[in-house]
Amino acid sequence: MTEVIRVDDFSFRYRDADRTTLKRVSFSVEQGSFFCIVGANGSGKSTLCNALVGLIPHYFVGKSRGSVRIEDRDVAASTIADLSRQVGLVFQNPFNQLSYTAGTVAEELAFGLGNHGVSRETMHAKVARVAALMHIEDLLDKNPLELSGGQVQRVALGSTLIMEPDILVLDECTAQLDPLGSEEIFDIVKRLNQEGITVVMVDHDMERVARCADQVMVLGAGRVRALGTPEEVFTDPDAEKWGIDIPDYVKLGRGLEDAGFGLSDLPVREDQAVGMIREALR
Amino acid sequence: MSARSLWRGITAQFSTKSLVLIPIAVGINLIGGTLSSTLKLPLFLDMIGTTVIACLSGPWVAALCGLLTNVFLALVANPVYLPYALSSVLCGLVIGYMVKAGLFKRIWGVVLVWLACALVNTVTASLITVFVYGGATGVNGTSVLTAALVVAVKNIVISVLSSSMLENLIDKGITVLIAYVIVRRIPKRFLSQYALDGSEDQADLDDLDDLDEDEDEDEREATGASSRESSARPGKIDGAMESERDPSTGDPADLACERTQRSER
Amino acid sequence: MPGPASNRIPDSPLARMHPMAKIAGVCSLGLATLVWPDFTLGLGIIVALFIAAALARVLRPFSGVMLGFGIPVTLMLLFIQGCYSPRNTRVILDLGFAQLGLEGSLYAAKIVVTLLVFLGSFYLTNKTTYMGRLVAALTQIGVPSKVGYLILASLNVVPQMQRRIAVIEQSQHARGLETGGSLISRVRAFLPLLGPVVLSSLTDSQERGMTLETRGFGIRGVRQTSYLEVVWRRSDTVVTILFTVFLVLALVLSCLSRAGLITFAIQWGGRA
Numbered sequence: 001m002t003e004v005i006r007v008d009d010f011s012f013r014y015r016d017a018d019r020t021t022l023k024r025v026s027f028s029v030e031q032g033s034f035f036c037i038v039g040a041n042g043s044g045k046s047t048l049c050n051a052l053v054g055l056i057p058h059y060f061v062g063k064s065r066g067s068v069r070i071e072d073r074d075v076a077a078s079t080i081a082d083l084s085r086q087v088g089l090v091f092q093n094p095f096n097q098l099s100y101t102a103g104t105v106a107e108e109l110a111f112g113l114g115n116h117g118v119s120r121e122t123m124h125a126k127v128a129r130v131a132a133l134m135h136i137e138d139l140l141d142k143n144p145l146e147l148s149g150g151q152v153q154r155v156a157l158g159s160t161l162i163m164e165p166d167i168l169v170l171d172e173c174t175a176q177l178d179p180l181g182s183e184e185i186f187d188i189v190k191r192l193n194q195e196g197i198t199v200v201m202v203d204h205d206m207e208r209v210a211r212c213a214d215q216v217m218v219l220g221a222g223r224v225r226a227l228g229t230p231e232e233v234f235t236d237p238d239a240e241k242w243g244i245d246i247p248d249y250v251k252l253g254r255g256l257e258d259a260g261f262g263l264s265d266l267p268v269r270e271d272q273a274v275g276m277i278r279e280a281l282r
Numbered sequence: 283m284s285a286r287s288l289w290r291g292i293t294a295q296f297s298t299k300s301l302v303l304i305p306i307a308v309g310i311n312l313i314g315g316t317l318s319s320t321l322k323l324p325l326f327l328d329m330i331g332t333t334v335i336a337c338l339s340g341p342w343v344a345a346l347c348g349l350l351t352n353v354f355l356a357l358v359a360n361p362v363y364l365p366y367a368l369s370s371v372l373c374g375l376v377i378g379y380m381v382k383a384g385l386f387k388r389i390w391g392v393v394l395v396w397l398a399c400a401l402v403n404t405v406t407a408s409l410i411t412v413f414v415y416g417g418a419t420g421v422n423g424t425s426v427l428t429a430a431l432v433v434a435v436k437n438i439v440i441s442v443l444s445s446s447m448l449e450n451l452i453d454k455g456i457t458v459l460i461a462y463v464i465v466r467r468i469p470k471r472f473l474s475q476y477a478l479d480g481s482e483d484q485a486d487l488d489d490l491d492d493l494d495e496d497e498d499e500d501e502r503e504a505t506g507a508s509s510r511e512s513s514a515r516p517g518k519i520d521g522a523m524e525s526e527r528d529p530s531t532g533d534p535a536d537l538a539c540e541r542t543q544r545s546e547r
Numbered sequence: 548m549p550g551p552a553s554n555r556i557p558d559s560p561l562a563r564m565h566p567m568a569k570i571a572g573v574c575s576l577g578l579a580t581l582v583w584p585d586f587t588l589g590l591g592i593i594v595a596l597f598i599a600a601a602l603a604r605v606l607r608p609f610s611g612v613m614l615g616f617g618i619p620v621t622l623m624l625l626f627i628q629g630c631y632s633p634r635n636t637r638v639i640l641d642l643g644f645a646q647l648g649l650e651g652s653l654y655a656a657k658i659v660v661t662l663l664v665f666l667g668s669f670y671l672t673n674k675t676t677y678m679g680r681l682v683a684a685l686t687q688i689g690v691p692s693k694v695g696y697l698i699l700a701s702l703n704v705v706p707q708m709q710r711r712i713a714v715i716e717q718s719q720h721a722r723g724l725e726t727g728g729s730l731i732s733r734v735r736a737f738l739p740l741l742g743p744v745v746l747s748s749l750t751d752s753q754e755r756g757m758t759l760e761t762r763g764f765g766i767r768g769v770r771q772t773s774y775l776e777v778v779w780r781r782s783d784t785v786v787t788i789l790f791t792v793f794l795v796l797a798l799v800l801s802c803l804s805r806a807g808l809i810t811f812a813i814q815w816g817g818r819a
Contacts, residue, residue, distance in 0.1 A: 059757060081764075093754060114771055115769070298759050301759075302756040305705065308701050317741065354705065360616060415624070416627065416628045464742070472753060
C-alpha cells in the first residue's frame with residue numbers, strides 16, 4: 001500500500017487568532033482507503049481539510065509549521081489549482097460551492113475544466129460522464145440556483161469529481177441535507193471509494209463512520225487524540241473524554257457487559273451488534 | 283519605484299478573496315437602494331457595500347465595486363445610471379484611501395469620510411447631470427428639486443449642485459453610519475483574513491516560534507472552555523449601537539469577548 | 548449552437564447574433580447619434596430599434612422601458628433646458644410663467660434621442676443575449692476570467708440576495724412587524740432584518756472563494772476555455788461591417804455639416 005497523504009507535525013494558527021487551531025498533527029492515509037476524522041466542533045477538522053487541499057497556506061492567512069504532502073507533492077510548494085487535479089474538497093454549505101458564473105448545471109460542472117483550459121469536446125464528454133455518475137442528467141439544463149440543497153450538493157460533488165482527483169476530502173458534506181439527500185450523496189461516495197478513490201471524510205454520524213471507515217482519527221482542541229481502526233477508537237475506555245459521540249452499538253455492548261454477559265469484543269457496527277446479541281441470547 | 287509598485291499594490295488587492303466580495307458588495311449596494319425605495323425615502327443608499335468593501339479589500343476593489351454597481355443598475359434597471367459610475371468609482375477610491383489611513387477607527391474619522399464622500403459625490407454627480415443629461419434625469423426627487431431651484435435662481439448648474447449637496451449629505455451620512463455598524467459586526471476571524479496593508483504577511487513569518495509557546499495555554503483553554511464565555515460581558519459598553527439591533531446573531535458579544543482577551547495578553 | 552437555448556430568451560435573429568456584434572452595434576448607433584448635429588438621425592434609429600424589438604419579440608417590455616424613461620425625461624429637460632437654457636434666443640411658445648426657447652428645446656431633444664438610442668440598443672442587447680454567451684465570447688478573445696466572473700457572479704448573486712431579503716421581509720410581516728407607519732418605525736422594522744443577511748452574505752464569500760480556488764480559478768499560464776460555444780458567423784461579419792460603415796458615414800457627414808460644407812434639408816432656427 002502506498003501513502004497518498006502524509007501530514008507531518010503540522011501546526012496552524014489563523015492570523016490574529018487567539019489560539020492555534022491545529023497542533024503538531026501527524027498522520028498518513030493509504031491509497032484507496034476510507035479515512036474518517038471525528039471530533040467536537042472547533043477541534044480543527046475543517047482547518048485540517050483546508051490544509052489537505054492547499055487552501056492553507058495558499059488561501060487562508062496565518063502561520064503554519066510542519067508539512068502536508070499529497071502524493072509526494074509538498075502542498076506549501078504547490079498551488080491550489082495544481083492540487084485540484086489530485087485532491088478535491090466538498091464541504092457543508094451546498095450553495096457556497098457554486099461558482100455563481102453558470103446559468104446551467106452543465107456549465108457549472110464544466111467551470112473547473114474551463115479554468116484549466118480543457119477543450120470543449122473533452123468538456124462535453126466529461127460533463128456527460130459525471131452527470132450520469134451523480135444522477136443529475138435531468139438537471140443539466142436547469143439553473144443551479146433554483147435547485148434544492150441535495151441537488152446542489154450533488155452538483156458540487158460532481159464539479160469536484162470532474163477534475164478526476166485521486167483523493168476526495170469531504171468536510172461534513174451531508175450536514176445540511178435531509179436524511180434522504182444525505183444517503184444519496186453517501187452512496188455515491190462509497191461507490192467511488194470501492195472504485196479506488198481515497199476518501200477523507202469528516203462526519204458526525206458515528207454509526208456511519210464505524211460502518212465505512214478503515215481508519216478513524218479523533219481530533220480534540222487541534223491535537224490528534226486517537227488514531228486507529230473504528231474498533232480500536234470507539235471501544236477505547238477514554239473515547240467519551242475526547243468530546244465525540246460513540247456509536248450506540250458500543251454503548252449497547254457495554255450495557256450487556258454490565259449486565260453480566262461476557263463478550264469477546266465490543267461491537268461498533270450493526271452486523272457486529274447483531275452477532276453479539278445473538279450470542280448473548282443463546 | 284512609484285508607478286510599478288503602485289500597480290503591483292493595486293493588482294495585489296484583487297485576490298480571489300476580494301473578488302468574491304465584489305458581487306456581494308454590489309448586492310448590498312442594491313439592497314440599500316431597494317430599501318430606501320421600499321421605505322419611500324428620497325435617497326439612494328447605494329454605497330453601503332462600497333464602503334464596507336473599502337474597509338476589507340481597499341480602495342481599488344471598492345472603486346471596481348462602485349463601477350459594477352452602476353453597470354448592474356444600467357443592465358437590470360435603467361441605463362441612466364451608467365455615467366454616474368464615475369462618481370461611484372471616485373467615492374470608492376476616496377473612502378478606500380481614507381480607511382487605509384486609519385480614519386474608520388475613530389468617530390471623527392468616520393465623520394470626515396462622510397463629508398469627503400458627500401462632497402466628491404455631489405461635485406461629480408452634478409457635473410454628470412449637467413453635462414450628460416442637461417440638468418435632469420427624470421428618475422428621482424432630485425430632478426424635481428432641481429427644477430424648482432431652476433425656477434427660483436434661474437441657473438442650471440447652481441440648482442443641480444445645491445439640490446445634490448443637500449441630498450448627498452443626508453444620503454452619505456446614513457450610508458457611512460450603516461457601513462460602520464456592519465464593519466464593526468463582522469466576525470473577527472473573517473475580518474482578519476483581509477489585510478488592508480499588505481505588509482502584515484511578512485511580519486507573520488517572523489514569529490513562527492510562538493506556536494509552541496501557547497501549547498500549554500491551549501491545554502488550559504481546552505479544559506476551561508466554559509469559563510471563557512462567562513468572562514466576556516464587559517465588552518458590551520462599546521457595542522451600544524449594536525446591542526439595539528438583532529440580538530439573535532450574538533456576534534457583537536463574541537467580538538467583544540475576543541477583543542478583551544487580546545488586550546489581556 | 549444557434550441561439551441561447553437554456554435561458555428563456557426567445558429565439559430570433561437578434562438572439563442568434565454574436566454578442567460582440569451586438570456590442571459593436573450599441574457603440575456604432577450610440578456614437579453616430581452623439582456626433583450627428585441634430586436629433587433627426589437619433590429619431591430614425593429609435594424607430595429602427597422599435598422594429599428590431601418587435602422582431603426579437605420583446606416589443607412590450609422594450610416600449611415600457613423606452614416610454615417610461617423617455618416621457619418624464621423629455622418633459623423635465625424641455626422644462627429645464629427649453630425654458631432656462633442660457634442659449635435660448637428665439638421663443639417658440641409662451642407658457643405664461645416661462646418662455647419655451649427654440650435652442651434649448653433642440654438641445655433637450657438631442658439629449659433625449661441620444662439617451663434613448665443608447666438605452667434602447669443597450670436594452671435590446673441585454674434582453675437578447677444570454678450573459679453566459681457574452682462571457683464565453685469574451686473568454687474566447689482572451690479577456691481574463693476574473694472579468695467574466697465579476698459580470699456573471701454579480702448577475703447571479705444579487706438576485707439571490709434580493710430573494711433572501713424578500714423572504715425575511717415576509718417573515719417579518721408574518722411576525723406582525725409592519726412596514727407601514729411613521730418613518731422611524733419603518734426604519735426600526737427594517738434595519739434588524741438587513742443586518743443578518745448582509746453579514747451572512749459577507750461571511751459566505753469566504754467559502755465561495757474556497758470553491759473558486761479549488762476549481763482552478765485564476766490559474767496562470769493557461770488560456771481559459773468555455774463550455775458554451777459562440778460561433779462567429781458570416782452574417783455577424785456583414786452586420787459588423789454595416790455598423791462600422793454607418794458610424795464612419797455619420798462621422799463624415801456631421802464633420803462636413805459642422806464645417807458648413809453641406810447643409811441638411813431641415814434647417815433648425817439659428818443653429819447654422
